[in-house]
Amino acid sequence: MKLVVTGATGGAGSWIVDHVASEGHDVVGVDLERPPGERENVTFLAADLTDQGQAWEAILSQDPDAVVHLAGIPRMGETTGTETFLTNVESAYHVFEAAGRTGADVVWTSSESLYGMPFAAEPFLPDYLPIDEAHPQRPEDGYGASKLVGEELAAKTVRKHGISIASIRPSWIQYPGEYQAREVAAAFDPETADRSGNFWSYVDVRDVVSIVDAVLHADIDGHEAYHAMAADNYLGRPTADAIETVFGALPEQCDLGGEESAFSTAKARTELGWEPDHTWREAEDETVEGPAFLDG
Template sequence: MKIVVTGATGGAGSWIVDHFASEGHEVLGLDLERPAGEHENASFLAVDLAEQGQAWEAILAHDPDAVVHAAGIPRMGETTGTETFLTNVETAYHVFEAAGRAGADVVWTSSESLYGTAFAAEPFLPDYLPIDEAHPQRPEDGYGTSKLVGEELAAKTVRKHGISVASIRPSWIQYPGEYHTADEREAFDPETADPAGHFWSYVDVRDVVSIVEAALEADVDGHEAYHAMAAENYLGRPTTETIEAAFGDLPEDCALEGEESAFSTAKARRDLGWEPAHSWRDAETAAVDGPAFLAD
C-alpha cells in the first residue's frame, strides 16, 4: 500500500512508519520537521498540518491508499488547553478532508481521554466498569474535547466521502525498555493514592502499531472506535480494590476481575481480531530497538 503517516517523528507515529516501511509499504511521513536519518521505503516531508494548503498538497500528491493520523499535541500540560484543542482539531480536519478527497481510508489516534475522567478538575468514576466504547463522553479539558470533536470530524468525513475511519482510543502509551509505569507502581500507596482518571491503564506502542495494522486490514464500515489497552493495569494490584481505595467508591455496575484493565477491548477483538500482546511485566526491561531513522 501507499500510506501517509502523520506525526512521523513522534512516539507512536515513528513506530508506525518503521513497521509499515519495513513491511515493504510505500510510506510518506509527515511532521513539523524531517528526521535526520533515512528509512528504506519511507520518505519524509516537513509539513505544518494546521495549514490546510500544506496538508492537502502533501497528502493528495502522494495519492495514498490509507492515511494513519498520529500527529497532534499528545496530552494536557504540553501547552495551553486552547492551543491543544485548536491544534488537534485543525490538523484532524485538514488530514481527514484530504484523505477523503484522495479516497484513502483513515486510522487515527483518538484517546480514552474523551470520556473526561483523565483530566477532570474533580476526578469522577465511570458509569460502569469495564468501560467500553459506548460509554458517555464528558471531557472538560482541551485535549479530551479535541479527541471528541475529532471523532465527530471522522464521522463527517465518512458521510461526505464514503471512506472508512477507525478511531483508535489508546491509554497511556509506553515504550519497551522505557516504561514510566515502574516509578508509579513503586510509589503507589492505596492509603494515600490520588484518583487516576486512566484507572492505571496503559498500552505498549507495539500493540498500538498492531491495532493500526489490524484496522487497515479489516473491512471497517463507516466510522468505528476501538480501545487499545493492555490486558491488565500496571500496578499489579486488583483493579476494583485499587479504584475503590483511591476514589472511595465503585460504580454500581462493576464486572472486573483481578488485575483486568478498566477498559474493555472486546470490540477490537471481535471486529479486528486484535488483542494486546505485551505486558509491563516483560516490556519494562525489554531490549527492543526503536525506529532507527530517528537516531541517525
C-alpha cells in the same frame, strides 16, 4: 499499499512508520520536522498540518491508499488547553478532508481522554466498569475535547466522502525498557494516592502498532472506534480494589476480575481479531531497538 503517516517522528508514529515500511509498503512520513536519518521505503516531508494548504498538498499529491493520522499535541500540560484543542482539531479537519477527497481510508489516534476522566479537575468514576466504546463522553479539558470533536469530524468525513475511518482510543502509551508507568506504580500507596483518571491503564507501543496494522487490513464500514489497552493495569494490584480504595466507591455495575484493565478491548478483539500481546511484567526491562531513522 501507499500510506501517508502523520506524526512520523513522534513516539507511536515513528514505530508505525518503521513497521509499515518493514512490511514493504510505500510510506510518506509527515511531521513538523524531518528526522535526522533515512528509512528504506519512506519519504519524509516537513509540513504543518494546521495549515490547510500544507496538509492538503502533503496528502493529495501522494494519492495514498490510506492515511494513518497521529500528528498533534498528545496530552494536556505541554502547552495551553486552547492551543492543544485548536492544533488537534485543525489538523484532524484538514487531514480527514484531504483523505476524503482522494478516497483514502483513515486510521487515527483518538484517546480514552474523551470520556472526560483522565484530565478532569477531579477525576470521577465511570458509569460502569469495564468501560467500553459506548460509554458517555464528558471531557472537561482541551485535549479530551479535541478528541471528541475529532471523532465527530471523522463521522462527518465518512458521511461526506464515503471513506472509512477508525478511531483508535489508546491508553497511556509505554515503550519497552522505558515504562514510565512503573515509576508511578513504585510510589503507589492506595491510602494516599491521587485519583487516576485512566484507572492505571496503559498500552505498549507495539500493541498500538499491531492494532493500526489490524485496521489497515480490516474491512471497516463507516466510522468505528476501538480501545487499545493492555489486558492488565500497571500497578500489579486488583483493579477494582485499587479504584474503590482511592475513589472511595465503585460504580454500581462493576465486572472486573483481578488486575483486569478498567477498559474493555472486546470490540477490537471481535471485529479486528486484535489482542494486546505485551504486559509490563516482560516489557518493563525489555531491550528493543526503536526506529533507527530518529538517530540519524
